[in-house]
Amino acid sequence: MPVDGGSRLRKGAGRRRRILKTLSLSGVSALALAASMGSSLAQAANTSTTQFGADQMVWLAALGGACAFAVTASFAFLRNRRTSAARIGALSRENRDLKLFVDRLESMLNTEEQRIIAWTGLGERPGLTPHVWGNLPDTCGAPRSAAQLLSFSTWLDAKSAELLEDHLARLRSIGEAFCITLETRHRTYIEAVGRTAGAASVLRLRDLTGDRQSQAELAARNARLSGELYMLHALLEAMPAPAWQTDAEGKVNWANRAYARAVDCASPEAAVSGAVEFLDAPAREAMSRERNDDGCFRSRMPIVAAGERRVFEVTDVRSNVGSAGIAIDISELDRTKKELKRTEEFHGRTLDQLATAVAIYGADRKLQFYNAAFRALWDLDTGFLDGQPEDGIVLDTLRAGRKLPEQADYRVWRTKMLESYQSLEARESWWHLPDGRTLRVIANPHPQGGVTYIYENVTERLDLESRYNALIRVQGETLDNLSEAVAVFGSDGRLRLWNPAFSEIWAMPEDQLSVMPHVNDIVNTCAANTGEMDAWRQLAGSITGLMDSRTHLAGRMERRDGSVLDYATVPLPDGGTLVTFVNVTDSVNMERALVEKNEALQQADDLKNAFIQHVSYELRSPLTNIIGFAQLLSDPKFGELSDKQGEYAEYILSSSSALLAIINDILDLATIDAGIMELDLSEVDVAQTVSAAVEGLKDRLVDSQIVLRTHVPDDIGTILADERRLRQVLFNLISNAVRYSEEGGIIDVTCKRQGATVVFTVKDHGCGIPQEMIEAVFNRFVGHDSGARRRGAGLGLSIVKSFVELHGGHVEIQSREGNGTTVTCTFPAKPEVTGRVAAE
Numbered sequence: 006m007p008v009d010g011g012s013r014l015r016k017g018a019g020r021r022r023r024i025l026k027t028l029s030l031s032g033v034s035a036l037a038l039a040a041s042m043g044s045s046l047a048q049a050a051n052t053s054t055t056q057f058g059a060d061q062m063v064w065l066a067a068l069g070g071a072c073a074f075a076v077t078a079s080f081a082f083l084r085n086r087r088t089s090a091a092r093i094g095a096l097s098r099e100n101r102d103l104k105l106f107v108d109r110l111e112s113m114l115n116t117e118e119q120r121i122i123a124w125t126g127l128g129e130r131p132g133l134t135p136h137v138w139g140n141l142p143d144t145c146g147a148p149r150s151a152a153q154l155l156s157f158s159t160w161l162d163a164k165s166a167e168l169l170e171d172h173l174a175r176l177r178s179i180g181e182a183f184c185i186t187l188e189t190r191h192r193t194y195i196e197a198v199g200r201t202a203g204a205a206s207v208l209r210l211r212d213l214t215g216d217r218q219s220q221a222e223l224a225a226r227n228a229r230l231s232g233e234l235y236m237l238h239a240l241l242e243a244m245p246a247p248a249w250q251t252d253a254e255g256k257v258n259w260a261n262r263a264y265a266r267a268v269d270c271a272s273p274e275a276a277v278s279g280a281v282e283f284l285d286a287p288a289r290e291a292m293s294r295e296r297n298d299d300g301c302f303r304s305r306m307p308i309v310a311a312g313e314r315r316v317f318e319v320t321d322v323r324s325n326v327g328s329a330g331i332a333i334d335i336s337e338l339d340r341t342k343k344e345l346k347r348t349e350e351f352h353g354r355t356l357d358q359l360a361t362a363v364a365i366y367g368a369d370r371k372l373q374f375y376n377a378a379f380r381a382l383w384d385l386d387t388g389f390l391d392g393q394p395e396d397g398i399v400l401d402t403l404r405a406g407r408k409l410p411e412q413a414d415y416r417v418w419r420t421k422m423l424e425s426y427q428s429l430e431a432r433e434s435w436w437h438l439p440d441g442r443t444l445r446v447i448a449n450p451h452p453q454g455g456v457t458y459i460y461e462n463v464t465e466r467l468d469l470e471s472r473y474n475a476l477i478r479v480q481g482e483t484l485d486n487l488s489e490a491v492a493v494f495g496s497d498g499r500l501r502l503w504n505p506a507f508s509e510i511w512a513m514p515e516d517q518l519s520v521m522p523h524v525n526d527i528v529n530t531c532a533a534n535t536g537e538m539d540a541w542r543q544l545a546g547s548i549t550g551l552m553d554s555r556t557h558l559a560g561r562m563e564r565r566d567g568s569v570l571d572y573a574t575v576p577l578p579d580g581g582t583l584v585t586f587v588n589v590t591d592s593v594n595m596e597r598a599l600v601e602k603n604e605a606l607q608q609a610d611d612l613k614n615a616f617i618q619h620v621s622y623e624l625r626s627p628l629t630n631i632i633g634f635a636q637l638l639s640d641p642k643f644g645e646l647s648d649k650q651g652e653y654a655e656y657i658l659s660s661s662s663a664l665l666a667i668i669n670d671i672l673d674l675a676t677i678d679a680g681i682m683e684l685d686l687s688e689v690d691v692a693q694t695v696s697a698a699v700e701g702l703k704d705r706l707v708d709s710q711i712v713l714r715t716h717v718p719d720d721i722g723t724i725l726a727d728e729r730r731l732r733q734v735l736f737n738l739i740s741n742a743v744r745y746s747e748e749g750g751i752i753d754v755t756c757k758r759q760g761a762t763v764v765f766t767v768k769d770h771g772c773g774i775p776q777e778m779i780e781a782v783f784n785r786f787v788g789h790d791s792g793a794r795r796r797g798a799g800l801g802l803s804i805v806k807s808f809v810e811l812h813g814g815h816v817e818i819q820s821r822e823g824n825g826t827t828v829t830c831t832f833p834a835k836p837e838v839t840g841r842v843a844a845e
Contacts, residue, residue: 118142120154124177124206145212146189162188169197177206186213186224194222241331247283247310247317248331256280258327267310267332283332284308284319292321300324305335361461368454370396370426382460383408396423396456410436422448425456443467489587496580498524498549510570510586524548533565540572547574548582561589569593632661684727684811686836691721691756691763694728698735699754702743710748713739716755724763725835730808735765737805738828742769745826761834762814768827774820782818805830812836 120139137151148154158166165187175181176199183199196211213220238259241248247264251257257280260273268283270276284292288306296302300323308317316339321330353374356363362379366372371393380390383403394402400419403409412418425432425448436444445461484491490507494500499521508518511531522530524545532538540562547558558574568590575583637643639654646654695717706713724731735754742752746769755766774782783806805828806816813836820826 118212120147120210122155122208122210123202125204141195141210141212144193145195146191146193147195147210147212160189162190165189172197172199173206173208176201176208180206188225194225244331246331246333248329249283250327250329252327253325255328257282269311283310288319292319296321296323300328308332310334361459364399364458364460366396366456366458368426368451370423370455372396372399373455379460382462407439410438425450426454489585492584492586493577494524494548494582494584498545500524500527501581507586510588536563537565544572544574544584548584628661632658635661684730686725686727688723689726689728689731690723692717692719694732695735695754695756695765698732698739701736702739705740705743709743709746709750711743711746711750711752713752713754716753716757718757721756721758721763724832726812726832727808730811731832734805734808734830735767737802738765738767738830741802741828742767742771742826745769745771745773747771758834759831763832763834765830765832766827768825770825773822773824773826774818775822779818779820783816802828 118139118141120137120141123136123138125136135155137154140149141147143149146160148160153159157169161169168185169187172181172183172185176183180201181199182201183197185197187195187197189195194213196213198209198211200207200209238261241261244261245263247267248261249257249264250259257277260276260283262273264283265271265273265276268276268281270279270281275281282289285308288308291304291306292302295304302321302323303319305316305318307314308319309315310317315334315336317332318335319330319332321328353376356374356376357378359376360378362382363374363376364372364379365374372390372395373393375390380387384406385399385402389402397419400409400422404415422434428448428450431447431449434446434448436446438444442462442464445463447459447461449457449459451457484502484504487504487506490510491502491504492500492507493502500518500523501521503518507513508515511527513527513530517530528538528541528545532541540560543558543560557576558572560572562570562572564570568588571587571589573585575585577583635654635657638646639651639658695715699713699715702713739752739754746752750770752770753766753768755764755768757764783802802816802818809816809830809832812832814830814832817829817831818826819829
């Protein structure tokens with residue numbers, strides 16, 4: 006805690022009084038000690054009368070010496086006390102004189118408005134307390150408290166406090182004196198003078214008032230203006246734009262380096278001394294003529310600088326002491342603006358071709374640009390848009406036409422939309438219009454003010470997304486419920502998609518598949534034998550192989566457990582591969598059973614055909630003999646037969662003829678199956694052939710009481726065919742119709758030409774054929790049994806079909822049970838056949 010000089014003197018006097026008191030107490034103690042020793046000596050003398058020896062003599066001598074010393078010390082103490090009292094009196098008088106002198110000095114220091122701070126001793130010492138004297142007025146901004154005064158940063162401005170601390174450090178360390186002016190936080194000024202006095206460092210603070218205050222303020226202002234002017238000149242020197250100053254007469258008195266380069270001078274000083282002008286005479290005349298009332302001139306003008314003609318933005322300000330100007334080269338800016346204008350025009354034409362509506366508003370919220378899609382989206386008048394309406398007016402117009410989303414509080418919504426002009430980030434909103442459209446509106450603020458609106462019609466996209474999501478869900482459900490296993494591998498060979506059937510067929514749990522294993526890992530897990538390993542390796546090669554053209558892969562895999570899988574790969578457009586597995590174990594087993602059965606049936610059929618051929622050839626010779634002998638027996642030349650014998654002979658001939666016909670049919674079919682049947686083609690009269698076929702069945706027609714009606718045009722003409730085979734076809738058709746007709750029924754035989762074909766139709770009105778048997782009626786030995794009379798060998802329609810197809814034609818049959826049957830044979834008028842037919 007700092008103290009003053011008077012208090013220090015008072016503390017010294019107090020110390021002297023305490024010393025004297027201590028000395029007095031010491032004298033009293035000495036006297037008491039002497040008395041005690043005298044008493045001890047007397048007691049020893051009394052004792053010596055009774056006992057006296059060497060030890061007692063020693064003690065007696067010691068006591069005598071002590072008594073002598075005590076008496077001597079007492080006399081010395083009394084003398085010193087008188088001397089100390091005289092010196093204390095002198096010191097007291099001196100202390101009073103010094104105290105009076107210090108008080109007078111403090112009074113003198115306090116009469117002048119100043120504060121003196123003294124540090125005793127040079128250098129920094131811990132615990133060193135300065136002494137503070139004097140006072141400063143409150144208006145100067147310095148605190149009265151000594152502790153606050155020494156904390157310079159609390160009442161001086163930061164720069165002044167730092168300056169004072171720096172000077173004080175040098176003063177106390179090397180004794181460097183100083184005299185500076187300080188500025189307080191109250192914008193007042195204080196003079197600080199630092200000096201050394203012996204071993205003390207003294208700082209004197211004085212308030213600058215009156216003229217001295219004004220002088221300090223002017224000095225500070227001058228220093229500030231000088232600094233600002235220096236900084237301004239330094240800034241202009243660093244600028245690439247020419248800058249200059251002129252005096253009241255218009256003569257250049259300062260220029261920067263860019264000015265010197267522009268006028269082709271070596272330095273700014275050379276340009277100033279040579280009075281080289283940057284602006285030509287017409288430019289200076291225009292500048293003096295076009296100044297505004299404030300003396301400011303600003304214009305763009307072409308100027309030749311450094312030997313090149315360029316465009317400058319010239320700004321010149323004139324006052325009563327001169328003028329200052331700067332010329333900024335805007336040649337590049339001018340070219341950039343022109344390029345920007347061309348770019349904007351190009352972008353405008355480009356935006357007009359976009360299907361997305363775009364509107365650009367300026368910083369004044371007026372419409373600056375819109376494309377054709379914007380006009381078509383809102384169906385607004387071109388004149389209204391070209392008038393550059395404000396954003397709010399456009400919104401109001403759209404709301405009046407019910408083209409904006411319905412809002413409960415339109416004003417709040419409108420204000421929120423217009424907040425985009427104060428926003429720093431793009432804002433997105435969705436508008437659901439009353440007409441069902443949905444717009445995605447993006448308000449993108451421009452850094453220089455204004456907003457660009459983008460109106461994207463996402464109605465179709467949302468509809469497509471909805472349908473796409475529904476399709477994905479349907480496809481997912483479809484895949485999950487497919488019986489065949491499906492897996493999709495990516496282009497990297499990893500599993501991307503699978504259905505439960507895949508997990509089940511390969512016994513792989515979901516947690517194992519969910520890690521998206523590689524196809525090689527699946528191969529190692531699933532392949533149980535060599536066959537499965539080979540198939541999986543083909544699949545892995547198809548999935549991960551780098552082939553020029555990706556192709557489908559299909560195959561069959563027989564597993565160790567006996568199941569059979571058909572697998573196939575389908576290359577996907579994204580580089581992935583779809584793999585399907587179908588469990589065809591049951592189908593394969595059924596196929597194998599059917600193949601074995603078919604082979605057995607084929608062998609049985611071959612055996613049957615071989616048996617029939619053998620039997621036919623073996624039966625034909627004896628049957629021919631039977632017919633011959635029966636004819637001989639019935640001939641009257643060989644003797645008369647009784648009626649009964651004649652009847653039996655006719656039965657033999659009739660039965661033999663029927664049996665011969667069956668055998669001939671069997672032989673014909675065998676010939677056709679062997680592929681050696683040849684047709685004897687010739688011009689055949691169609692009408693005569695039909696009559697011949699009918700003639701051969703008259704007896705049976707009469708016996709069955711069936712009426713046969715023929716419908717053959719007179720101009721039917723001829724056909725190129727084998728007459729015997731054609732007649733055999735008609736014979737079999739009519740006999741088949743007779744067999745399945747009721748007694749008294751009707752059979753219609755029709756023949757007609759249709760273009761290059763001849764069509765034969767035989768229609769009966771009998772019992773008909775069931776629908777389930779129509780496909781089998783052309784098979785051999787198949788017939789529809791509806792009574793004993795109708796039972797046959799089942800070769801008629803088979804022979805018919807074989808001969809018609811041998812001629813290059815075809816056979817059709819139509820029948821309904823109970824309504825008769827219609828058989829249609831179509832022959833080409835000129836068949837293109839070789840006379841052979843391949844075995845079926």
